[in-house]
Every structure is written in structure tokens, then in C-alpha cells.
Amino acid sequence: MTQTQHKPLTKTPTLPPHFLKQPAVPLESFQTPVLECFVERSKCLQYDQLLNVLVGSEDGLFLNVYTPALTGNDSCGLLPVMVYIHGGGFLSGSGDAFLYDPVHFMEQRVVIVTFNYRLGPLGFLSLPEAGIEGNAGLKDQLIVLQWIRNNIGQFGGDPENVTLFGESAGAKAAYLHYLSPVSRKYFHRVICQSGVACSDLAFQVEPSEKARKLAKCVGYEGSSDQEALDLLLKTPAKELFKHQLATLTDSERHEELQFPFRPVIERPxxxxxxxxxxxxxxxxxxxxxIPLITGCNSGEGMIALTKAQHHLAEYNAHPERLLPPMLRLPANANELGKKVKQFYFQTRPITSDMLPELLDVLSDNEYVMATVTAAELVAKFQPKVKHYCYYFTHDGRWGNLKRLLNMYHLPGVCHGDDVFYMFSSALNATLPGDADEVWVRQAFVRMWSNFAHRGDPTPDDGDLAEGLVRWEPIEPCAGKSYFKLRCLQIDRSLKMVANPFLKRSTFWRELFRTYGYGSRKLPE
Structure with missing residues (x-):
């Protein structure tokens, strides 16, 4: 494997004013004729959620290229390119090899690109009234795709065969690019793991008001958006990150997971x-x-559960807390919450013995129903799209987040733990895998790489001989009232399953159609 680590992507901004105001400008040339890129550099400025400290730099827009063979040294021609967008709630994370070393993908003859993008207020603050349109982090990602179009051939990659994939917030970003006429000309396939941007949860709540709150946190007392922005630009970026949680709305403060700065729907x-x-x-x-893979894990709500398990009495007293944020709360929210409580817990109180059921609620609220809803919409309105769906249920020893959260007593695969079955990670270094772990990783990497090569995760009979099964795409249902969710269940063995969430998804679909799916009504 040849790796070019942390290649500078954009011009370093002049400080101050800092990167909040300036759009990223691609580099035209390097300051030296030969630039050595073998050491990872800074990640983008962020609040590290594990260490509880600010880390990174405003000069953090770098990308990494991993290739099994540079152009001219390979008889097989240019190779498929897979571009990974990291997760982290749009407020943390990076493309570093600490979590995302793609060494296993190199065996499958693909070129991997990972990268950093602006996060938190620097990446997603929006104040259109003062000229800050928002989505700077998404626009950083677009610059990566444009750079790949122009340069990846020098690293053995094929700019006409690019797969965009990501997990969690990275998956939501990939989905937004999938839907954007500006972005979609730069890639040819998309994989969204544990995240699709089809509900209001993908978007920032009251973005302009958040920007104004942030300005007040650093001392602004007036009412002019331009003056507020001027102060934000003069404020050290680290101060903005320290105050970002203070911008949460009242409703967001009651959510188990809190991400203040997210993408926005832009004005033209x-x-x-x-x-x-x-x-x-x-x-x-x-x-x-464009061919598409989407899916989720069996215990997606586990991170939220680490907080929720300490508030069981509140869930019993106020069952409306069980309602998902994208459900517009009606006047009878308490009665509706009781209906949800009855569905998941019957007549029993929510106690520590009922944590698996509460895990299902939290998983459905944030991830499962978004995955199912998006899949149904694609089947109904995008009949030409080959759409593959998966359900990851292998609850193995490489579930690092589940281990760090001390949730081993619960069934299910934690949100984010699928990543450790694709990438080599420092967190796996002390956990050598048994035969099951290695097989699941090989299956994951093989299917994802097959999809990058040919737009089909199981195109060859040779794959079936190695234990894979034919992964069938979801059948289009345009003009039909019945939608069948066809999924590949990924475990120590693989199998196709139909409607794995049927009872739960039917329950929620009726509520969403009655009360609205956030700001929208679901089509019949």
C-alpha cells in the first residue's frame, strides 16, 4: 500500500478573521516542488467528546490517499475510488488512520480517500442575513470530490468510477450530496451507513437564531446580524466552540444526543x-x-441509551419523551406518548429490566425509521435506482463503542461499531479477532469493494463460493400501496430477510402520516 497522508487541500486562511467567513479555496500549487506527505497533520478544530477538550486547528483541511499501486506501475489500469466521509455529529472527527486505516481495502484493488472537513460553528454556522449561507463543511467535501476528479488519476484512481460512502453524520452528508445536482456529477455510487438525510433530524434547528445566540455568548448585545457576525469573526475560534452547546434550543436540550450545528437548507x-x-x-x-446502499445496526440507539438509562422515572412520568424529534408534537403529546409506551412496553413501567425495549425506541427514533422511510421513497419515486439495504447484527468483540460505553449486557450492535469491521483501528490493536470477526470483516470489505467496482455488492458466483449470498436490491413499488423492505442481514452468516422492522415501522408510519414527518407530510 502506498499512502499519501494529509495532503493539503486548500489555502491556509489568513487569521483573523478566521475561517468562519472565508470559503475554502483549492490550492493551485505547493510552496515546494516536492511535498512530503507521510505524516498526519492537524485535524479540524473540534471539541473532543471523549477527552472533553478542544483539539485541532483551523488549518485542518487535509486529505489522505491510499492506493495499492501508483499509475504506471499497475497492469490493471485505473482503479475504483472510494471516498469516505467520517461521522461525529458534524461537531467532531477526522479522516485520520487512528480510526480509518483502510489497509484491508487495498487487497480489493481500490483507491481510498479520507479527509477532514470543517465542523461545529466553523463548518455549519448559518446567518444568511449577514452573508453566511451555511454548509461550509459540505462545501469542503465538494472540493474533495472536485480534487479527485482532477487529480486522482495520478494515484492510480479512476475519476469516472467514484463511490462516496460514510457513516452516521458522514452518511447523512453523503445522502445530501446524492440528492444535490451540484454534487452528484462527481461520483457514481453511494453507501450510507447508519444515516440518511430524509428527515428534519439531519438539519439545524433555528440556524439564524443559533448564530445570534453564539454572538451573545461572546458579548454581543445588539440586534444587527452584520454586527453580530463582525464580532464572531473577531472572536478566537476556540471560544466559539466552547459556547456551541449554549446555542441549543429548549427542545434540543431534552434530546439524548445534542448536535447544535448541522447542515441547513440553503436559499438560492x-x-x-x-x-x-x-x-x-x-x-x-x-x-x-446512482446505485445506492443504505442500512443500520441492530442497536443504533445505544449511545443515546447511556444517558436515557439515568432518567427512567422521567420517561414513566412524561411518556411524550419517547416521541421522536421529527414528530410534530400535537396538543395531546402526553396521550400519544402513552400510545408509544403501550406499544413497546405494554402495561409495564420502564425499569432497568426494560432497557432492551427502550433501546428499540431510541434506535427507531433516530435511525431505523429514517432508513425505512428513505428506502420506501426511493422504491416509489426512483424506480431505476438499484438500491441495496442491509441490517448489521453481528454483535462481536470488535464492537469497540459498545465496550467503551460498558453496554455489553445489552443485545445489539452499537451505532458506529460497523466501522471497525471495515477499517483497521488503533482500538482493535489489543483485540485480535477470532475466525468469526475476521470473516465478517472480509465479507464487509469484499461487498463494499464489489459495489465500488461494479455497482453490485455480490456480482460473481465466486463470491457465493466464499460464503456470500446474492444480495438482492429492493424491488421498486411505484404505483403500489405495499412496500417490501428487502435486506441483507450481515452476521457470521449472511441471509436475505424481508421487512425486519415490519411491526415497528407500520406503527410509526401511521403516526407520521397522521401528525407529520417533521416539517413534511409523508406521501401515501
């Missing part, structure tokens, strides 16, 4: 990426039809 302007709500965009046939 040059460079805009997200101009439509995803539910609206999905109901117009996209051209060209």
Missing part, C-alpha cells in the same frame, strides 16, 4: 448544495440513477 445562491428538503427531492426522479 452561487455555490449552494442543499436547496430542497430531501423528502421533496426524493419525489422527483433523479438523473442519472
Amino acid at each position: 445562491h452561487p455555490g449552494a448544495i442543499v436547496l430542497q428538503h430531501p423528502l421533496d427531492a426524493l419525489q422527483t426522479e433523479l438523473d442519472p440513477p
Whole structure:
């Protein structure tokens, strides 16, 4: 494997004013004729959620290229390119090899690109009234895709065969690019793991008001958006990150997971990426039809549960807390919460013995129903798209987040733990895998790489001989009232399953159609 680590992507901004104001500008040339890129550099400025400290730098826009063979040294021609967008709630994370070493992908003859993008207020603050349109982090990602189009051939990659994939917030970002006419010309397939941007949960709540709150946190007392922005630009970036949680709305403060700065739907302007709500965009046939993989893990809500398990009495007293944020709360929210409580817990109180059931609620609220809803919309309105869905249930020893959260007593695969079955990670260094772990990793990497090569995760009979099964795409259902969710269940053995969440998804679908799916109504 040849790796070019942390190649500078953009011009370093002049400080101050800091990167909040300035759009990223691609580098035209390096300061030296030969630039050595073998050491990882700074990640983008962020609040480290594990260490509880600020880390990184405003000069953090770098990318990494991993290739099994440079151009001219390979008889097989240019190789498929896989571009990974890291997760972290749009407020933390990086493309570093600490978590995302793609060594196993090199065996499958693909080129891997990982990268950093601006996070938190520097990446997603939006104040259109003062000229800050938002989505700077998404626009950093677009610059990566444009750089790949122009340069990846020098690293043995094929710019005409690019797969965009990501997990969690990275998956939501990939989905937004999938729907954007500005972005989608730069890639040819998409994989979204534990995240699709089809509900209001993908978007920032009251973005302009958040920007104004942030200005007040650093001393602004007036009412002019331009003056507020001027003060934000003069404030050290680290101070902005220290105050970002203070911008949360009252409703967000009651959520188990809190991500203040997220993408926004932009008003029309040059460079805009997200101009439509995803539910609206999905109901117009996209051209060209780009093959798609989406899916989720069996215990997605486990991170939220670490906080929720300490508030069981509140869930019993106020069952409306069981309602998902994307459900517009009606006047009878308490009665509706009782209906949800009855569905998941019957007549029993929510106690520590009922944590598996509460895990299902939290998983459905944030991840499962978004995955199912998006899959149904694609099946109904994008009939030409080959759409593959998966359900990851292998609860193995490489579940590092589950281990760090001390949730081993619960069944299910924690949100984010699928990543450790694709990438080599420092967290796996002390956990040598048994035969099951290695097989699941090989299956994951093989199917993802097959998809990058040919747009089909199981295209060859040779794959079936190695224990894979034919992964069938979801059948289009345009003009039909019945939607069948066809999933590949990924475990120590693989199998196709139909409607794995049928009872739960039917329950929620009826509520969403009655009360609304956030700011939108679900189509019949």
C-alpha cells in the first residue's frame, strides 16, 4: 500500500478573521516542488467528546490517499475510488488512520480517500442575513470530490468510477450530496451507513437564531446580524466552540444526543448544495440513477441509551419523551406518548429490566425509521435506482463503542461499531479477532469493494463460493400501496430477510402520516 497522508487541500486562511467567513479555496500549487506527505497533520478544530477538550486547528483541511499501486506501475489500469466521509455529529472527527486505516481495502484493488472537513460553528454556522449561507463543511467535501476528479488519476484512481460512502453524520452528508445536482456529477455510487438525510433530524434547528445566540455568548448585545457576525469573526475560534452547546434550543436540550450545528437548507445562491428538503427531492426522479446502499445496526440507539438509562422515572412520568424529534408534537403529546409506551412496553413501567425495549425506541427514533422511510421513497419515486439495504447484527468483540460505553449486557450492535469491521483501528490493536470477526470483516470489505467496482455488492458466483449470498436490491413499488423492505442481514452468516422492522415501522408510519414527518407530510 502506498499512502499519501494529509495532503493539503486548500489555502491556509489568513487569521483573523478566521475561517468562519472565508470559503475554502483549492490550492493551485505547493510552496515546494516536492511535498512530503507521510505524516498526519492537524485535524479540524473540534471539541473532543471523549477527552472533553478542544483539539485541532483551523488549518485542518487535509486529505489522505491510499492506493495499492501508483499509475504506471499497475497492469490493471485505473482503479475504483472510494471516498469516505467520517461521522461525529458534524461537531467532531477526522479522516485520520487512528480510526480509518483502510489497509484491508487495498487487497480489493481500490483507491481510498479520507479527509477532514470543517465542523461545529466553523463548518455549519448559518446567518444568511449577514452573508453566511451555511454548509461550509459540505462545501469542503465538494472540493474533495472536485480534487479527485482532477487529480486522482495520478494515484492510480479512476475519476469516472467514484463511490462516496460514510457513516452516521458522514452518511447523512453523503445522502445530501446524492440528492444535490451540484454534487452528484462527481461520483457514481453511494453507501450510507447508519444515516440518511430524509428527515428534519439531519438539519439545524433555528440556524439564524443559533448564530445570534453564539454572538451573545461572546458579548454581543445588539440586534444587527452584520454586527453580530463582525464580532464572531473577531472572536478566537476556540471560544466559539466552547459556547456551541449554549446555542441549543429548549427542545434540543431534552434530546439524548445534542448536535447544535448541522447542515441547513440553503436559499438560492452561487455555490449552494442543499436547496430542497430531501423528502421533496426524493419525489422527483433523479438523473442519472446512482446505485445506492443504505442500512443500520441492530442497536443504533445505544449511545443515546447511556444517558436515557439515568432518567427512567422521567420517561414513566412524561411518556411524550419517547416521541421522536421529527414528530410534530400535537396538543395531546402526553396521550400519544402513552400510545408509544403501550406499544413497546405494554402495561409495564420502564425499569432497568426494560432497557432492551427502550433501546428499540431510541434506535427507531433516530435511525431505523429514517432508513425505512428513505428506502420506501426511493422504491416509489426512483424506480431505476438499484438500491441495496442491509441490517448489521453481528454483535462481536470488535464492537469497540459498545465496550467503551460498558453496554455489553445489552443485545445489539452499537451505532458506529460497523466501522471497525471495515477499517483497521488503533482500538482493535489489543483485540485480535477470532475466525468469526475476521470473516465478517472480509465479507464487509469484499461487498463494499464489489459495489465500488461494479455497482453490485455480490456480482460473481465466486463470491457465493466464499460464503456470500446474492444480495438482492429492493424491488421498486411505484404505483403500489405495499412496500417490501428487502435486506441483507450481515452476521457470521449472511441471509436475505424481508421487512425486519415490519411491526415497528407500520406503527410509526401511521403516526407520521397522521401528525407529520417533521416539517413534511409523508406521501401515501
